[in-house]
Amino acid sequence: MTTPGADLWRLDGARTRSISAENPTGAPGAGARATDGTGAHAARLLGSGWKVSPSIALADGETATLADVSGPGVFRHFWLTTERTALCALTLRMYWDDEPMPAIDLPLGNFFCNGWGELALLSSEMVVVAPAGGLNSYWPMPFRHRARITLENRCGQTVPVYYQATYTEEDLPDSIGYLHTRWSRTPRLGTPAVHTILDTVSGRGRYVGTYLAIRPGAPGWWGEGEVKFYLDGDTAHPTICGTGTEDYFGGAWNFDLDGTYRTYSTSYLGLHQVLPPTEIYRPDQRFGMYRWHVRDPICFDRDLRVTVQALGWQDAGAYLPLTDAAIATTAWWYQS
Incomplete structure (x- = not known):
């Protein structure tokens, strides 16, 4: 492409x-x-x-x-x-x-x-x-x-x-390569709090985009989860692993600026939807974000699997798996 x-x-x-x-x-x-x-x-x-x-x-x-x-x-x-x-x-x-x-x-x-x-x-x-x-x-x-x-x-x-x-x-x-998409929806994650963005696809291709819609289901910060790309035979551990959900979508520090979520929409990534926009850290808030891997495609030769963890933060300073989270994603990729 x-x-x-x-x-x-x-x-x-x-x-x-x-x-x-x-x-x-x-x-x-x-x-x-x-x-x-x-x-x-x-x-x-x-x-x-x-x-x-x-x-x-x-x-x-x-x-x-x-x-x-x-x-x-x-x-x-x-x-x-x-x-x-x-x-x-x-x-x-x-x-x-x-x-x-x-x-x-x-x-x-x-x-x-x-x-x-x-x-x-x-x-x-x-x-x-x-x-x-x-x-x-x-x-x-x-x-x-x-x-x-x-x-x-x-x-x-x-x-x-x-x-x-x-x-x-x-x-x-x-x-x-032909453009493909995969839409995946999990109404309640349960245990483990991991959502599969793209189940294993075989062949040669380039992964080029992710859309994530999430309702965290618990109060507090919800975006500690890592996005992982399992390439060409990876099993337990991925080749590409991000550092957090907001980091993968180009943001930082909880998307929180002065106690408010700040939406943004750029050429290749964004947090473009916060519902309702006037609240923060509420369990039933809904979010939409995207990232286009156009300048940085994820290239694979044999197979690819993509996942995201639903992971929050507890006041005690520990991660909190978001077992009640609802997630829907769309994956875009080109494949021969």
Whole structure:
């Protein structure tokens, strides 16, 4: 995977296509041709070409195919917006090269670092969530023969879905990796207080991102737990071991500045959500944070497993396993 934004100056024959409700196939010259759609009434005095089909209405229980295109190519930008309260009840799936199982299969909100059902804005290199619910992904997603993106609705009502998936038709090198995600949720950790972010995957790849949503379930500081990467045959002990949860996400000292959690959102890491934002060290507070391993990918040759400990701090000066913690994570990685 190349650095985002690299080689913008290259004129190498790639062609840009974009799929939306206004051009469902992405075909050349096929945009804004609709004569009916969700904007037809508003455009009734204007005629063809005037925002007749800007979105789709996705009924409860239905799955919409947002994109189904032939390769080779690379998705460069994926934007979507919908009913904000439904982010956890819509399932996003992406299939590469006619594989029967999706490489990406998770609640829509968790792909965009919004796992708590309350909108959290963030501004990063790979994911941007903009007012008032614009979901943007800049993860490069290559495919050789075919790519398919679907969205399933299980929220109990019909929701509007506006979307645009932009890709380039281009030749690909032999060494490409396909983007995968793994969503994992543990409602109550129990003993041991360890959550598996990514169970063992086999093959060669690069781990490139983590989103963590946690409710600690106990008062006091909750982020002493280490994030561990078990590489290429590691068993009891990992090759890469961090020094604490807030440290892994680029923060320090409990995220506490003058008795207040301070949120931040940067290009590659952030603590972008604290609920409620006015409290500190409460057991039922909820947090969302992300880290993109774009400048520092975790490369593996044979296999990879990733875990995080849920570990708090006792007033007596001892660690406290957070057995009542609730954790949900999303892992991003490229794999051959």
